[in-house]
């Protein structure tokens with residue numbers, strides 16, 4: 176008989192990913208769904224339908240769920256999901272009434288980090304910090320081979336370390352000058368808007384049909400790749416702030432590897448080497464000599480791989 180696979184599900188505010196993953200990390204029957212509704216009953220029903228589909232034709236060893244938001248993984252509770260209209264959902268207990276297999280839930284950024292450790296860019300390292308550069312900035316920390324979760328399970332909020340207290344930009348968390356207001360995809364657009372205030376000639380504006388509200392990270396990236404001076408300056412600016420964030424991470428965690436993921440990592444070569452140089456210069460010895468920065472390799476599937484690792488008992 177073939178080895179049982181894990182059913183991995185990654186629940187986000189706009190989409191839900193799912194797939195079967197073997198112990199060796201082979202993914203199959205990967206599916207993507209739109210998140211139908213942010214209400215609790217609708218979400219539970221949708222998850223039950225997804226699970227029903229898989230277990231009707233497969234024997235699975237367990238279900239691992241990655242969830243965006245604060246999670247108490249020991250109790251199986253989704254505490255504060257920012258994209259949904261509920262809190263304190265006992266998700267493993269509710270699904271466990273119908274499905275008689277082990278069910279686990281954990282924060283999606285933690286599981287993405289675990290996924291990269293077991294099947295991705297950080298395979299041979301026990302000292303890893305993952306930084307996800309998307310619209311915001313997420314993070315996960317592995318030390319001595321284990322996730323660092325903190326007292327409430329909500330550690331590793333790397334995006335909310337304050338690196339520019341004089342900033343006028345208020346973060347979603349309520350503070351000013353958080354890392355994610357300075358070095359995320361949204362920050363890149365903000366930097367571009369300030370440099371384009373007087374409407375200088377730039378490919379960014381050409382791509383955005385001259386409209387500020389149409390400016391996106393991918394447009395800025397494309398303009399930079401085509402040699403646009405302002406776009407290149409935007410990335411220089413971004414790299415300085417990313418460099419400050421990386422310096423703090425290198426000093427505090429002394430990682431062997433920093434794995435950079437998220438949509439903005441598509442522009443990796445335009446700003447990460449420069450940011451790495453800043454950290455290499457500004458952090459303390461011996462931390463600054465030994466760390467490496469690498470690009471995440473699992474993309475959107477990192478959370479699924481981490482969820483499967485949880486099922487296979489590699490949670491630590």
Ligand SMILES: [Zn+2]
Nearest residue numbers: 335346348353
């Ligand atoms: Zn913040």
